[in-house]
Amino acid sequence: MDEIASLLEPQIPGLRRYAWALLRDDEAADDLVQDTLERAIRHWSRRRRDGDLKAWLFAIQRNLFLNDVRSRKVRGVQVGVEVLETSPAVADPPDAHAGLRDILTGLDALPEEQRSVLLLVGVEDLSYEQVAQVLEIPMGTVMSRLSRARGRLREFMENGRSAVLRRVK
Numbered sequence: 001m002d003e004i005a006s007l008l009e010p011q012i013p014g015l016r017r018y019a020w021a022l023l024r025d026d027e028a029a030d031d032l033v034q035d036t037l038e039r040a041i042r043h044w045s046r047r048r049r050d051g052d053l054k055a056w057l058f059a060i061q062r063n064l065f066l067n068d069v070r071s072r073k074v075r076g077v078q079v080g081v082e083v084l085e086t087s088p089a090v091a092d093p094p095d096a097h098a099g100l101r102d103i104l105t106g107l108d109a110l111p112e113e114q115r116s117v118l119l120l121v122g123v124e125d126l127s128y129e130q131v132a133q134v135l136e137i138p139m140g141t142v143m144s145r146l147s148r149a150r151g152r153l154r155e156f157m158e159n160g161r162s163a164v165l166r167r168v169k
Helices: 002-023 026-042 053-075 081-085 098-109 112-123 128-135 139-159
Strands: none
Touching: 002 026, 002 053, 002 112, 026 053, 053 112, 053 128, 098 112, 098 139, 112 128, 112 139, 128 139
């Protein structure tokens, strides 16, 4: 078990960043990372010894995320009573985090396939080959999605939200 822990521990910061980028909630991101690690440990014997551990872990995490998204669509969003009882925190000045907020909004506007590729390559520094393994797609598709995601995000940052939408006849 110590061997497994020594291999998994260095991967946690990257898993945490990716989970936060997907969920934008600290507690939910921590839960997703924990679920990812639990599943990895439970299925450790099924892991390919010659495979890429990092890619395997990100694939588990993304699959858990997508499963949760699908189940939330079926059962709807559930909100606890505590949300209604808490008062909003004092907000930062409106322009304090405008750049970061714009980037996050631009990321949210991307289709999930493009957002995942962009985050895995740009934030987690995975190779195209590793991203192809995580997403189970050809490497050419990774490069195409990454190019489109970068272009759409660049256009969004230059022109604002309306640039992301296109009129199709």
